[in-house]
Amino acid sequence: MNEIKDFLLQLSLIAVPMFSYHLFFKGHLKNKNHDLLVKSAFWGFSILLCMSFPLDVGGEYRLDIRIIPLLLGTLYCGWKTGIFLSFIVILYRLYSGLDLGFLNTFLTLLVAIPVILYFQKSFELAKRNKRVKIAIFLSFYYCLVGVFWLCILRGFASMNIQIQTIHFLFVLFSTWLFTTLNENIREIYQLRLEIEDAEKSRLISELTSVFAHEIRNPMQVTRGFLQLLKEPGSWDKKKDYIQISIEELDRANDVINDLLSFGKPSTSDHKKVEVCTEVRRVINIIKAYSMHQNVIIEANLSDNCWIDANPQKLKQCMINILKNAIESMPEGGTVWITCRKTEDGFVEIKIKDEGIGMTKEQVDSLGSPYYSLKESGTGLGMMVSFQIIQSLKGKVRVHSEKGIGTEFSILLPGT
Structure with missing residues (x-):
């Protein structure tokens, strides 16, 4: 039961930073470099949390799912973030002690990271379902490399294989879960942007029709009375025509002023x-x-x-x-x-x-x-x-x- 709680804790250590970014920063950072920096920081924070609260098995094995933020951070943010996150893993593991565990981590990253970076462009250009498959495949490959080096360094003991198999299955499930969640959030965000764009287009269309109608009416009236001025008639009647034309032009000017006031409301000179x-x-x-x-x-x-x-x-x-x-x-x-x-x-x-x-x-x-x-x-x-x-x-x-x-x-x- 304690092992299950520890694995759930590992999931939450990834979920909380990921959702925090989408909740507080996604779409609010206009500069792409700043956005990339914040995303890299959140993925790095997830790695540190996962490695700080591992699952202890028998006192000898310390399991965590650092591969998830490392993998997703690299795939979604690019090779620079991938290198940055790899250094975080190596340095933090070195801080924990120079032992077989550090050597296993270093050799696994040395073999796995180049492959992950190779697939990063394909992941970036792929559609949603293919992205999930690429992420699962890469996590499978990473775990396979980790098991290989573990067996080389510690031997092919049945206990090693059993523990790594459980870890292996949990990592695959977590990769599918977080990649799917991340893709769903991205789709919802993109859909919201499209709805906002559609609403802006609808409002512009309605404003255009309103102003075209409101400005055309006084202009047509003015044109009609100007045509009447060409016809023979008394001066008093023509003065009335001129006065009505001026009033209609004033009405058109009021509509234009309202449009300008709406389009560029003054927020300065307070x-x-x-x-x-x-x-x-x-x-x-x-x-x-x-x-x-x-x-x-x-x-x-x-x-x-x-x-x-x-x-x-x-x-x-x-x-x-x-x-x-x-x-x-x-x-x-x-x-x-x-x-x-x-x-x-x-x-x-x-x-x-x-x-x-x-x-x-x-x-x-x-x-x-x-x-x-x-x-x-x-x-x-x-x-x-x-x-x-x-x-x-x-x-x-x-x-x-x-x-x-x-x-x-x-x-x-x-x-």
């Missing part, structure tokens, strides 16, 4: 900003528009609500959300704005209206570039607002009920 002061400025900016819509803005703002932000982007975010709140009340109403500092150090901005409200499905769709409850909307204004808040490491919570109203709660980290 400075200490007093949020309530900026909210008051936003209210002054939009006050005329709210009065025209028969909407009253009620504000309850605290002082000393400081954050690190770009004030222009913060105002743009507030204007987008406040404008949506005003437009959600076609018959007029009241918008309430509060700003305060929470006990956990955040600055909370709440914007509440008594407009048409939204369903849960509509709330979940907020921020999509092609989703808007307004007939002439693209959804970009809300999308840009969400991105600005995200760039400030903030959070947005939306609570809405159909026919009752909507409340936006924005939490921004204070300073």
